[in-house]
Amino acid sequence: MSLIKAIGIDLAKSVFSIHGVDSHDKCQLRKTVKRNKLLAEVAKLPACIIGMEACSGAHYWAREFTKLGHEVRIMASKFVIPYRQNEKNDANDAEAICEAVSRPKTRFVTIKSDEQQAVLCLHRIRQGAIKDRTALINRLRGLLAEFGIVMPKGRYPAQHAISGILEDGENNLPMLARELLSDLWQDIKALNQQILKHDRKLYQLANQMNAARRLMTIPGVGEITATAVVATVSDAKDFDTSRAFSAWIGLVPRQYTTGGQVKLGRISKRGEKHIRTSLIHGARAVMANCKNKTDRTSLWVKDLIERRGFKRATVALAAKNARLIWALLRSKNEYQIDYVK
Template identity: 40%
Template sequence: MDKNGHILFKKRLTRTQLKAFIANTPPSLVAFEACPGSQYWGRLFTAAGFTLKIIPAQFVKPYLKSNKNDFNDAAAIAEAGSRGTMRTVPLKTDEQLALQATHRVRQRFIVERTATVNQMRALLLEYGITVPKGRKIFEKSLPNILADTDSELPQYIRSLITRLRDRWKQLDQQINEMSGLLQGAAEKSDKCQLVSSVPGIGPIVSTALIAAIGNGSQFKRARDLSAWLGLVPRQFSTGGKSNLGKISKRGNIYLRQQVLQGAKALKIHMKREKSSLGQWVAKLETCHHHHVVLVALANKIMRICWKVLTSGKQYQPFPEAA
């Protein structure tokens, strides 16, 4: 398309043909919808001198006209890319892609482990055997359940549960290996070491954060990072009247979950009287629900992380209260 949105060229290309097209076309502005493979093609276009825009899918959808097909999708992406205020996704470095892949594989193992444990519980429930909630409790109770010869559990079901238990152990080992890889990556990365100095941030959260945002320079202010992660209220304002609701929960679900878990651990173990951050949390706890306090603490942690990343200086602890 030209600057006025008129179509200059339209042709369907295979992946091989697209590589040749990149090499033989004068550099211009090219837009992608953020999806698997967009980072790879983005690097190829950038290396050829093109100006790149990778646009999140939710921002492309409003520009889709009529029915959905490949051509209409391409036209919508091109029109969205022509907007000067359009929000884009930056290209990730090799370090970010490696960290992101490790987190996704680790999370896949965790999901599979949860499914395995739930299936074992369901098999036992068919024979009237119940176990209290909690994976660790189930793990401790399982040997006694299998060793109980007085129960009505058939031998065939016992063998199936034993197989599932072996798979559970394999998944535990793989999860620990993935966690070890993330721990090692956090120790070698300067950016991870910077954000790890912030309270509530450990190797898992720091590597997930760096994989998602890099050095944080794409955000103009700290609040933008919290808003991108969905930790600020959803706004529905009109006529000069501000209406704020629950947190938006937009952005990276996995990262937000990890940040909230880190904030929860900090909230539980923080010495309220030792720092002004602790006093701030204690003051919030007197007049707000503990979930509200948890989200507020996660929001503050993300703001501090942005400041630490953009300034290149480690977090300085809050001074002790007088």
């Protein structure tokens, strides 16, 4: 068997397909192994390039394969699909991964450490709890509407009014419904406590991370945004420019250019939804408090609001903050108001 140059592994829960090629791109390895034998199989191979699609477990396997001396590259599935031949199956997917991993223009995902994934785990659990709380409030609102009781709009006004509605004995709410809706209200309060616990943990982590503390010097970047960025981006040098970083978050216009005619649309909304949402929320908070400020950013924001409207200005400020985040991660400096190069 010739020396293997690169292999592609199609990750799964129990059974993994492997496809390997030599320096002449000829197939030298094509087999299927079970999960408990994958590490042993890869350990037999000489040091080579290993390609995998970004999916659940990819970063774990990447760390394990790196310990064995291999160069591991993780890529998005959209870069693999064009290289798949014939029908979709595990063997053809592994072959396509092996082909895509050796292409010079394929972009790869930086391998995350255990600590980074632990922080992201906290973010995902917090997001899930917020989603569950919203669902419960909407459920409570809908069920009360069946009895002609309308809750106020907004999370805070709604939660403030729930106790009074359930304790009001003159609203003709049946006892069974009152008991069931009270249980829902207890679940909402439990989720409030759970989310508060997660927030406090994020604040604690943010103060322990040097990079996160630097990012929090940017107006509109708080503990949630800073910890999410640090846990997701291993090295800012993976992005050539600040615009590339902003595009990865999905804050640049979608482009459709042909025949020399440039057409820019709305933001692409690709990439990291959680970071993009946090940046936009932070930008909205900054804009709400910039009326009486005279620094360069506040003056720029106020002028932009007059010319383009509040929502477009919000996205523009979020994109600006994304570029500042990239710059601070690269330079390891702190944000300076009215900085002049």
